[in-house]
Amino acid sequence: MKCERLNWDLLVRAVDQELSRSEAEWVPAHIAACTDCRQECEAIETLSGGLRAVVNSADVIGQPSDREQLTALQPIRQAPEKVLRRFGWGMAIAATLAIGIIVAPKQRVKIVDRPATQQVAAAISNAIEVDGETFVALPYSNPDLPASAPRIVQMQVPVSSLANIGISMEPAVNEILNQDRTVLADVLLGADGQPLGVHVVSWE
């Protein structure tokens, strides 16, 4: 390589379109004008093409049943951004603090699994039943608000906030250790968008 202005590093990154913004201002223009650098770039591209041919020649096995296995998996629920945007951090922090102060759990409920959930929920006086699904009513949900046009959204709920509303998922010691742990739960939202009840769906 005869040209003194560009080193090999810059040329490789120019070919790969990985130049920084300031480099991109002058490097491609130089390459276009410099025969040596252009030849170097062509050599890099040829070598890269050879590499690609070698890699793409690798024997690959695939069966239609592999794709079918994925098609048969449980559908995944999509997170719409607009719902997330409706809540601000300030509101969340205020809410978390408020729950911590006002909600004093009277009894701790151990929820084991879906069938057991129903039994436990039935034992709770203010359980909410929607579309055959039972929700543990949140202690601060407004009972006077009509539960008409409720919406059920599935979300990851921190175990710590469930503990705050009296649903204990694990021994108190683990609760402290695994504060970041979340479980999948259906949350019943009222017509006003405020959560009314929660139904834990699964956790490991």
Place this chain on the structure above:
Amino acid sequence: MEQGRLLTFPAVPWKIESLETGNNSRLLLDLYDREQTPLKRYVAMLGVDPETARDIVQDSFLKLHEHLLSGGDQSNLRAWLYRVVHNNARNRQTSFGARNTGRIEDLPPAASPVATDQSAEEQLLGQERESRLKQAMEKLSEAQRACLVLRTQGLKYREIAESLSLSVSTVGENVQRGLERLRELL
């Protein structure tokens, strides 16, 4: 009831998902259709036989499903897949030893897209060059080879960095030094 309004369930730390299903499953299948072959090629280049490569890649898509199901980060799923596949291939190689591994040199010759326009002599030269390239690739460091192979599958340096848990500048160095070494060897 002012209290009821104030005491909103803490919504932000939770990932809210609607009941509309199917979109992420589409995401999973789209990724599968696009990436399964490049992923298998990558695993093959790590010296894994095709049947094991198929297992590893299928397994990584099942893991991706769990990842999506539990509301995991969706920002760079391609790099996520390569990382899972890479680690899985590495683990298997450690546990099964060398008996399950192939070598780049053992790969069949690539079908040249311009083969019809070439004379028999030119084709022979092409094959010769290709086998020299395969031998040269064996002499690269593992990181250099991994970076170069991922680069052939169209991954940007940032994606390669995420896949291999390296910094972007280290990826740049590996690509550059790897190419340099190949050129010396050819």
